[in-house]
């Protein structure tokens with residue numbers, strides 16, 4: 001049970017070759033997913049507009065789930081301030097949203113640094129007003145056995161994945177308290193429910209943030225602040241492709257490997273999620289439809305953690 005289940009290059013390439021055989025046998029009936037993050041590919045069900053004019057901050061939206069969430073929030077009318085360290089990607093996401101008619105601003109920030117996080121939250125509030133919704137999503141991962149894990153990479157993972165969320169919440173909560181409340185959603189992982197070898201720091205970080213979520217939910221309910229975690233299962237993003245050492249293979253090979261891997265490892269739905277699907281789940285959890293949800297860890301994992 002894990003979202004980062006040792007998608008080794010060898011296994012994925014083996015899957016891709018096997019998958020290619022299956023595809024051939026099926027006459028190509030199984031469509032290869034594009035894994036595209038083109039803003040035009042995000043379909044908002046019923047063209048909903050749940051977040052019109054709302055100030056939304058997102059950490060880690062230069063790629064993957066955060067990027068898809070920034071695009072989806074903006075598509076529903078939110079004013080989105082988002083951060084990440086890679087300025088070129090940040091500018092591209094901002095431009096894509098603006099070209100599609102949305103409102104978004106990229107603000108460079110590193111969630112490991114207290115001053116940087118505080119400056120991001122302040123700048124976002126100055127631009128769009130105090131945050132009504134904060135999606136604290138930035139995270140990193142690497143795979144190495146526990147005794148081979150370096151102190152620096154352990155510290156970097158915990159600092160990014162846990163302290164980064166603490167720092168963001170610490171800056172956001174007073175603004176929400178002073179303005180009638182809000183919603184905080186943090187990105188944990190299916191790894192909060194079960195472990196895989198090679199992911200000691202990551203598994204630890206993703207369980208730790210649930211402690212933050214539960215504590216904050218109890219402390220700030222009286223301020224009308226809901227605090228929850230989304231626990232994604234395996235999702236097709238640059239994180240897992242990089243961790244699998246599969247950036248140098250053609251997209252079709254990556255997609256075929258993922259498809260076969262999903263059939264074998266995602267016990268109910270038998271496929272990995274797209275970043276766009278995970279983003280839409282995050283939007284739902286932040287919407288007023290979920291006003292009674294707080295202190296919860298919601299597993300959006302295609303049934304991966306449902307199996308023994």
Ligand SMILES: NC(=O)c1ccc[n+]([C@@H]2O[C@H](COP(=O)([O-])OP(=O)(O)OC[C@H]3O[C@@H](n4cnc5c(N)ncnc54)[C@H](OP(=O)(O)O)[C@@H]3O)[C@@H](O)[C@H]2O)c1
Nearest residue numbers: 003060061062063064065084085086110111139235237239
């Ligand atoms: N993909 C999955 O299967 C999966 C499953 C469960 C949970 N998750 C979680 O989902 C979240 C998003 O991951 P993803 O899969 O979308 O991966 P991704 O494409 O690699 O995105 C990670 C994002 O986090 C940002 N980030 C990392 N370190 C940062 C830092 N120090 N300061 C600011 N931003 C930082 C990155 O931006 P910069 O590099 O530009 O800083 C990037 O925008 C993570 O918390 C991850 O653990 C992913």
